[in-house]
Each structure stands twice: as C-alpha cells, then as structure tokens.
Amino acid sequence: MTNETQSAETIDGFHLLIEALKLNDIDTIFGLPGIPITDLTRMAQAEGMRMISFRHEQHAGNAAAAAGFLTQKPGICLTVSAPGFLNGLTALTNATTNCFPMILISGSSEREIVDLQQGDYEEMDQLAIAKPLCKAAYRVLHAEDIGVGIARAIRSAVSGRPGGVYLDLPAKFFAQTMELQAGLKSLIKVVDPAPRQIPAPDAVQRALDLLKNAKRPLIILGKGAAYAQADADIRALIEKSGIPYLPMSMAKGLLPDTHAQSASATRSYALAEADVVMLVGARLNWLLSHGKGKTWGTPGSKQYIQVDISPIEADSNVAIAAPLVGDIGSCVGALLAGMGNSWAKAPADWTQAVAERKDKNLTKMAETLAKDPVPMNFHSALNVIRNQVKARPDAIVVNEGANTLDFARSIVDMYEPRKRLDVGTWGIMGIGMGFAVAAAVTTGKPVIAIEGDSAFGFSGMEVETICRYNLPVCVIVFNNNGVYKGTDVNPTGGDPAPTVFVKGARYEMMMQAFGGVGVVANNPQELEKALTEAIASGKPTLINAIIDETAGTESGRITSLNPQTAKKK
C-alpha cells in the first residue's frame, strides 16, 4: 500500500475500501471519476487495481454486469452521486433482471443534509431509490463497517440467484481514518460466497421419471446454465440423454451450435411438439412466450421440469411438474448420476423428426447465405462474421439491435460457452460498448461487437474508452440509415421521420478520431478483409458496414409486440 495520503499508523476509508475489494480477489473497477470518488479512482490504480474509466456511467455499469456474468465474481461499478448514480442504475437494474452479479458503489451527499432536504451538492436519497431496483442495497457510514459492507454486498450479489447490489458511501466515509492494524483486521475475506445448493433426492427422481417416460423430450438451456460454468456436465447430460436441445441466446455455444442435437434451426417445431420440456437456467418469460399460446402447441400437451437456483421461479407462468431447485452444477451432476449407465436415449422417431426439419432449414439458410446481393444485406454481411467466428471460436461476440440482433443470433454459430453477450432479458439497447470493454478486459480475447446503427448510438462515445485502453475490440456497425430500416418518410414534410438517421453516416470516423482504425465496408469482401485485419492486429477498429436501407423489418422478429401490429392480428 502506498502511504502518500496517510500516516504509517492509520488507514482511511478510501484505502479500507480498496483493501476490502482486493482481499476478496476483486482486481478491476469500472467507473467514472468525480466528486466524491475521484481520489478513490486514483488510489485504486496506485494500489494495483485495474481502473477502467468510462465516458458515461451506464456503460461502466454494463461493463461491471458483463464482467460478473463472465467471471462469477461481482463486477464493480463506481460512480459519483445523484446523476452519476442514476446513470449507473439502469445497468444495475438490467444486471438484476438478467441475474448477473454486480455491485454499484456510489458516493453520496451527507446524510444529515439529504435527510433534512437542505439542498446539498447532488443531493439525493440514493439508497431509497436503489432499493426496489436491485437485489440488495446497503449503506456504510463508518470506516470500521466497510469490511462488513463489502462482504454483505458480495454475498448478496453472487449467492442464490445472482443480481445487482447497491452500496452507498457518503462522502464523509472516505476521509475517516482508523488505526492501520485495527482497520485491516476489520475487513472480511468472504468464505464460500456462492455456496452450492444441493437438490433434494426426491426432486431429482421426479425429474428423471418424467424424462424417462417422455416421448418427445426437449431441453432448453438458458444463460443461467452458461453462468453456472458446469459446461462439461451439461454437455454430458445432453449427449447421454440424446435429447434435442435449444439454447437461449446467451446459452449459445455451451455446446457448439453445430452439435447434432441442437434444434435451433427448427425451434418452432421443437417447442410446439415436445411433450416434456426441461428448462435449465432459463425462465418461461416473454422470450419463451410465457409457456403459452401457439408457440407451445396444443394446450395441455406439455409437462415441465425446471432446474433453477431460485425456489420461487417454478409456476411463475405455467405449472411446473418437476421443479429441481439447486445450483445447476449440482443439479445436472445429480441427474447424470441418477441416469446411471443404462439410460435409454430419447426416442428415435422424435430425434429423427427434429433432425430432418433442422437439416431442411439449414440447407435453406446455406442457400440464402451463398447469395451476394448489392447492396449488402444482413445475411451477406453476417455470413462473413459467421466464418470469422468459426475460425476464431474463442472470440467474444457482443450483439445488439433489432434485425442485427435477430439475424446474428441465428446466423452466427457459437462454439464455446459464454462467448455471446447480448441484450438479454429486457431486450435493452446500449449494452454494446460496455459489454465489449468488459469482455476484452476480463478475457483478453478478441471481441466482435455486432451493432445495429441505432443500438450503437446509445454507447458510441465509448469508442474513445476502447482506444484509450487499446482494447482488441472490432465494432461492426450495420448501417442501414435508421432504426429497423432507413426508408421512412415524414408524410407532412419538414423534419426527418422518427426512425431515420443522417444518410450515409461516417461511423468509422468516430474510431479514427481517437486513433483507432476506421473502415467502410460496402461488400462482403471488404468486410472480410477489415475484420480479418482487426482480429489479427488486435487494434481498436470500427467497420461501417453499409447495409441495404430497405432490408429489415419493424422490430425484427418481435414485430408482434408492437401494439398496432398486435391489434391487427
């Protein structure tokens, strides 16, 4: 520890916080300096922590959330008070919604002044505001309590269902001092922060009985399964059972998307026809039509097994015949053990029916991808990225947008677990650059951010952050001049239509402005060249991929959620 701000015998709140994080193997902070935490950012860096400074707190928060998902350790986001805190709050809530562990630490104004509403600098009752929007929220007023505060925040973030935690630190806290040894002794190294949760044997047996008698079983893997890092056992369960599986978006790559049992290319058929569906770390929320409606075939035709760490997730949308509560590693391990050595594989008539339909759709997709239209469309551009990811399966793909998201999800195959980060449970826009920074910082691997031009706009300024830290991130902006497409016209003349942008925008110049590489790609050949060079060089790169402005549909594959479309149905 450097001692420039304190005597040899004492330690202040700043350093106690840093030591508490380091003691718990947290070595990176994503944040944005300002009153009252500017010195904290400097001191953290001086004490050997990685301090990644952003241009807006929301992106620092998104980076912390993605780091949490990738590492199972809470990602830390540090902000100033009121406005900075609020900017970070969207990311904290999004992390909680997605079950990603993170801790938002915000400086705050003095309690006495806030509580009497006397008009302090950036006055706000941050703790009260954060509470309903995250998994847990704490405030530390005294230096001697920071050890407990950090320990509680870590346990809250990673145990059980992971989520976002808020830690409120009033400005006065940082300057408080303690006697050095007493201060260090007050810190807590958290033992077993995310204890295994072993499933009950009768619940395991109930699930196995259902699976055994299923005629058309299906397994759905969600991002909880990806988070759990039980990759080998999950693969063993799929392969031993012979059951077709569907990965939810961020579970792609848990098994390679090219796996014989993947039913992704015949998703609708598999969902409608299955008789027993086992959900592993996936919720029956809007992304799975709440388990209802025509997506799920004949009403009453299904029984569900749900493997989840949350004991209250089951029955949230439809009846779950076999809830299996525990951590996914333990649950999948118990299922595998219970299957023994003579488990009969899923019925062949079902697996063949799935495989036939899937092969037909894959053939159709291959035909579409082989086309080379002018101008480039989503398919021909994504085909280039598909081939690059195949060649570099360790690269991390970040993906947001509407059509850019939906097409990329089905066209770009993933081969390794936790290599795809996207808009998640909310379908949120703006995660792009924050997730990309976190992916590069925590893994050191190449990152390919596939961005709709609208989606990119939410976090575009963070290309400066990417350049400043010289991160191996290649941003590909799918530029079709607008939200969904670039062809809308204002019927009354005057202002542009609400969904269109400046035509022919030069996004690549944004990266050039900060010393990175900026390239325009008008066709797949130019895109391939630029992407190959970006991955080989590791230099921050932005490729402005010019896409046919008439390509794309309103809201991508979720058009039915638009009230007007829904009304017409």
Ligand code: FYN
């Ligand atoms: C999938 N498909 C394929 C392949 N992969 N065909 C051929 N080859 C390959 N590799 C088929 C698949 O069987 C489906 O056809 C179709 O392509 C679409 O597949 P997808 O994308 O997996 O499924 P779908 O229906 O779009 O999934 C529903 C969803 C998804 C809700 C899970 O749309 C989703 O994650 N949406 C998130 C949207 C979002 O958040 N948007 C951000 C806001 S945008 P069929 O089997 O014939 O159906 C604001 O406007």
Ligand code: ADP
């Ligand atoms: P997806 O959007 O991919 O379907 P969801 O976010 O809906 O995934 O679901 C993830 C689920 O995984 C949540 O219900 C969460 O409780 C659960 N989960 C997260 N981590 C674990 C874990 N380690 N063990 C078991 N369940 C987990």
